[in-house]
Amino acid sequence: QIGIEVRKDADFSTWYTQVLKRSEMLEYYEEVSGCYIIRPLAYNIWQEIQNFFDSAIKKLGVEDTYFPMFVSQRQLEKEKNHIDGFAPEVAWVTKAGSSDMENPIAIRPTSETVMYPYFSKWIRTHRDLPLKLNQWCNVVRWEFKKPQPFIRTREFLWQEGHTAHFTKEEADTEVHQILELYRQVYEDLLAVPVIKGLKSEKEKFAGGLYTTTVEGFIPTTGRGIQAATSHCLGQNFAKMFDIVVEDPNALAKSENKEAKKLHVWQNSWGLTTRSIGVMVMIHGDDKGLVLPPRVASIQVIVIPCGLTVKTSEEDKKRVEEKINDVVKELNSVGIKAKADLRDTYTPGYKFNHWELRGVPLRLEIGPRDLTNNQALSVRRDNGVKDPVPLDKLTTSIPDILNTIQKDMFERAKKIYDDHVKVIHKWEDFVPALDGKNVVLVPWCEQEHCEDKIKERSSKSNTEQEPEDDKAPSMGAKSLCIPFEQPTEPPIVPNETKCISCDGFAKKYALFGRSY
Ligand SMILES: O=C1CCCN[C@@H]1CCCn1cnc2cc(F)c(Cl)cc2c1=O
Numbered sequence: 001q002i003g004i005e006v007r008k009d010a011d012f013s014t015w016y017t018q019v020l021k022r023s024e025m026l027e028y029y030e031e032v033s034g035c036y037i038i039r040p041l042a043y044n045i046w047q048e049i050q051n052f053f054d055s056a057i058k059k060l061g062v063e064d065t066y067f068p069m070f071v072s073q074r075q076l077e078k079e080k081n082h083i084d085g086f087a088p089e090v091a092w093v094t095k096a097g098s099s100d101m102e103n104p105i106a107i108r109p110t111s112e113t114v115m116y117p118y119f120s121k122w123i124r125t126h127r128d129l130p131l132k133l134n135q136w137c138n139v140v141r142w143e144f145k146k147p148q149p150f151i152r153t154r155e156f157l158w159q160e161g162h163t164a165h166f167t168k169e170e171a172d173t174e175v176h177q178i179l180e181l182y183r184q185v186y187e188d189l190l191a192v193p194v195i196k197g198l199k200s201e202k203e204k205f206a207g208g209l210y211t212t213t214v215e216g217f218i219p220t221t222g223r224g225i226q227a228a229t230s231h232c233l234g235q236n237f238a239k240m241f242d243i244v245v246e247d248p249n250a251l252a253k254s255e256n257k258e259a260k261k262l263h264v265w266q267n268s269w270g271l272t273t274r275s276i277g278v279m280v281m282i283h284g285d286d287k288g289l290v291l292p293p294r295v296a297s298i299q300v301i302v303i304p305c306g307l308t309v310k311t312s313e314e315d316k317k318r319v320e321e322k323i324n325d326v327v328k329e330l331n332s333v334g335i336k337a338k339a340d341l342r343d344t345y346t347p348g349y350k351f352n353h354w355e356l357r358g359v360p361l362r363l364e365i366g367p368r369d370l371t372n373n374q375a376l377s378v379r380r381d382n383g384v385k386d387p388v389p390l391d392k393l394t395t396s397i398p399d400i401l402n403t404i405q406k407d408m409f410e411r412a413k414k415i416y417d418d419h420v421k422v423i424h425k426w427e428d429f430v431p432a433l434d435g436k437n438v439v440l441v442p443w444c445e446q447e448h449c450e451d452k453i454k455e456r457s458s459k460s461n462t463e464q465e466p467e468d469d470k471a472p473s474m475g476a477k478s479l480c481i482p483f484e485q486p487t488e489p490p491i492v493p494n495e496t497k498c499i500s501c502d503g504f505a506k507k508y509a510l511f512g513r514s515y
Pocket residue numbers: 076082083086087089090109110111112141159160161205207229231268269270271
């Protein structure tokens with residue numbers, strides 16, 4: 001029940017673990033490393049994300065569905081190149097009871113190979129297009145890197161959208177529609193700023209044509225983090241799984257018997273419970289969790305104050321009744337308010353209790369306030385205290401909550417913007433990273449150059465020892481090629497040089513150490 005014992009900037013990973021456990025967001029699952037219990041406070045955030053995103057994709061004509069979590073070996077390994085590199089993280093079921101299974105079955109790490117044989121069966125003519133399915137489910141990937149709650153876990157929750165289109169244009173349009181929804185989930189719900197961009201050829205989903213992404217930033221470590229992805233798969237999986245339709249034009253002409261078969265164009269897109277971890281890392285402080293109002297299960301906690309041993313029973317009762325009325329009134333206008341009338345705890349104890357749990361706004365009400373017909377509001381994000389008239393709560397409280405939501409986003413956005421350094425000279429690259437920044441650099445977009453940049457920017461290459469064993473000498477990866485390119489100074493084709501090699505730069509690319 002105690003508060004957070006370390007400072008966020010001093011020991012980030014201990015801070016992160018303590019915030020998640022002591023705010024009752026999450027519990028460690030001792031039995032299996034890399035697995036965690038998502039407790040109600042965090043699960044409510046996931047449900048808010050689901051409510052928002054699911055109603056938005058329904059408007060795009062996407063339907064929810066559910067496929068089995070088991071994949072046969074034959075199906076999973078249908079195309080070797082699709083799973084190359086991923087094989088070590090596939091979890092297999094090999095026994096039922098004490099007897100070995102004839103054929104081991106994989107637990108889905110993603111559902112392309114589960115779904116697409118049925119896409120092939122269901123899609124016969126272009127009238128069956130577009131097919132737009134989504135599932136909310138769990139997936140398992142037996143990662144070997146150090147697990148981190150929400151950020152890198154062996155089982156996680158996500159939604160995976162899988163769509164099939166007649167034309168590339170239609171697929172391209174949807175890729176960006178979904179990416180925009182991901183931006184809204186982060187920026188409007190979680191108050192987390194993200195940068196939209198295209199993944200490099202090296203970083204994209206190898207099975208697809210191109211990958212678009214929303215990239216987040218964790219200021220405490222200066223590392224970028226992939227927040228969600230929306231891939232255009234091209235016709236690759238259609239060719240792998242024979243998902244074809246007749247060419248309606250050819251049929252019209254009906255000159256050739258064997259009407260031309262056209263492969264469909266597909267997308268797939270995913271957002272995971274990693275989003276919850278990103279939100280905690282960005283907004284949390286040394287008192288604990290800080291929740292954006294739009295995803296807080298308790299938005300306002302109302303606490304009686306100024307009650308002393310000298311307070312008459314009657315006054316105490318009047319304060320408590322007023323508090324219950326205030327809570328009822330706020331709930332009646334859709335605000336999630338709660339009273340903490342536990343009389344075994346002091347107000348100070350209660351303040352810590354709810355600050356640790358990230359409640360965005362506190363209202364303090366005491367006997368004097370009843371006479372002055374006011375309450376004291378205290379914001380969790382910046383501690384600002386303001387008296388609010390008791391007869392205007394239904395307008396003043398929503399206003400304060402909206403201001404908190406906006407301020408939390410603006411604050412995080414300014415920090416992100418201040419930590420994206422536009423760099424034109426290589427000698428500024430690594431110092432910028434060491435200053436906990438990500439860098440925006442003119443880049444030639446060649447994969448060998450990307451490898452070189454990663455190598456040149458990992459500390460083990462420089463004479464200086466990594467300052468502490470905790471900070472691995474991690475090199476910079478390309479995070480994305482932002483759709484919004486700096487215009488000052490512009491990249492001049494065949495003139496602007498690449499930051500690292502002597503090739504010509506094509507675009508500005510975001511590079512950084514990352515999760
Ligand atoms: O990122 C998304 C959004 C939602 C649907 N899927 C795509 C691509 C997933 C890539 N990916 C990611 N991880 C994987 C892990 C594996 F063990 C295997 Cl066998 C395959 C993959 C794999 O294909």
